[in-house]
Amino acid sequence: MPGKWDTSTKRLVGENPEHFIRWLVPGAKFEGKAKAKPLNLNDREIEADALYEIVLYGILCLVHIEFQSYCDETMAQRMWEYNALATFSYNRPAYSFVIYLRKCEVPEPFFKWEFPTGEVVHHFTFEVIKLWEISPEILKQTGLVGIFPLMVLAQGGKRPEVVEEVITSLKSVGGEAGKELLSLTYILASLVFENEADCRWLKKRFKMLQDILRDTWAYKEIMQEGREEGLQKGLEEGLQKGLEEGRQEGRQEGREEGRQQRLKDQRQMLMTLVQVHFSNIAHLAQERADAIKDPEVLQSLILKVVAAQDEEEAKQILLSVSRAASRKKRKK
Numbered sequence: 001m002p003g004k005w006d007t008s009t010k011r012l013v014g015e016n017p018e019h020f021i022r023w024l025v026p027g028a029k030f031e032g033k034a035k036a037k038p039l040n041l042n043d044r045e046i047e048a049d050a051l052y053e054i055v056l057y058g059i060l061c062l063v064h065i066e067f068q069s070y071c072d073e074t075m076a077q078r079m080w081e082y083n084a085l086a087t088f089s090y091n092r093p094a095y096s097f098v099i100y101l102r103k104c105e106v107p108e109p110f111f112k113w114e115f116p117t118g119e120v121v122h123h124f125t126f127e128v129i130k131l132w133e134i135s136p137e138i139l140k141q142t143g144l145v146g147i148f149p150l151m152v153l154a155q156g157g158k159r160p161e162v163v164e165e166v167i168t169s170l171k172s173v174g175g176e177a178g179k180e181l182l183s184l185t186y187i188l189a190s191l192v193f194e195n196e197a198d199c200r201w202l203k204k205r206f207k208m209l210q211d212i213l214r215d216t217w218a219y220k221e222i223m224q225e226g227r228e229e230g231l232q233k234g235l236e237e238g239l240q241k242g243l244e245e246g247r248q249e250g251r252q253e254g255r256e257e258g259r260q261q262r263l264k265d266q267r268q269m270l271m272t273l274v275q276v277h278f279s280n281i282a283h284l285a286q287e288r289a290d291a292i293k294d295p296e297v298l299q300s301l302i303l304k305v306v307a308a309q310d311e312e313e314a315k316q317i318l319l320s321v322s323r324a325a326s327r328k329k330r331k332k
Contacts, residue, residue, distance in 0.1 A: 005101060006257070008187045009067035010050065015180050016146025017052055021063060023147050024097050024127070028054040034062060034090065051086060051094075062086055062094035071104040074262060074295070076111035080124040081265045088272060096126040101153050102192070103132045131155075136162050145173050149185040158192050160201050167205070182209060183216040262295040270302050278311040281318065288318045297321075 013020050018030040031053035050065040064086060068075065079096050086094045100106060106128060113122040136151040148166050151157050163185065170181045186206045193199050206213070267289040274285040285305075292298045301321060308314035
């Protein structure tokens with residue numbers, strides 16, 4: 001189950017992806033969300049929730065956007081894996097962005113693999129956006145209302161004045177888009193507001209907007225949670241409880257979510273490589289990929305398969321994984 005940060009940010013970029021593209025890649029023409037690509041005969045697909053097609057200088061490209069709310073030491077490798085898979089699958093250049101939502105330690109924005117000789121065989125770079133280093137005024141000056149909810153996460157954004165500024169701007173947008181962006185602003189602000197007086201102000205301010213927010217996805221989602229838990233006390237209390245739980249779940253599940261995402265991306269990469277070069281053993285590769293639960297083991301397997309000279313060698317590499325696992329179980 002995704003946490004509140006993950007759900008809210010994916011929903012935010014999905015509400016108006018063109019504004020995110022115009023912010024991150026000035027001058028690009030937004031084409032739309034990249035269509036999911038089948039990677040092999042089993043019709044496995046890339047998750048394209050934040051993968052978009054653009055045209056830049058007349059060239060069709062891809063933009064991959066990832067949101068991050070905590071420190072992940074494997075972030076650079078994860079970005080490399082996803083970017084390489086997207087580039088390989090769509091056969092077009094792809095550029096990746098990581099938008100950090102909360103202040104934390106941020107790994108260097110590059111990843112490299114070295115051969116034992118010291119030669120660099122892979123070198124990948126990506127863009128890092130640290131919201132706590134950007135002022136709300138800078139975001140507002142873009143005129144891109146789709147990114148305005150991020151103002152509360154920006155430098156000095158955890159203030160009622162900033163939230164009020166966002167509310168005023170989004171109310172002028174009107175329609176369903178404006179309502180959804182308002183509800184997302186409330187969720188993001190509730191996740192970061194710490195001062196007790198500011199939290200009281202936030203709840204009171206958005207309670208005044210309850211009639212406007214009633215039909216938004218956030219309101220419906222929290223009210224459903226409230227019914228399931230016996231907490232039918234309205235938008236304000238239900239939403240606040242959900243957000244408090246989201247904070248705890250985010251801390252507890254953040255590392256596990258990162259690990260599971262690495263496994264998923266690596267499995268897709270392994271299957272793509274096998275399908276292209278050794279399609280006759282795709283079924284065996286699928287079994288081995290699904291059985292491996294350690295990202296480091298799976299990464300090592302990918303590198304060995306890449307180095308295989310022929311299909312028979314690749315098959316023996318895959319079979320050796322099963323034998324190694326069996327020996328390990330007997331020792332236990």
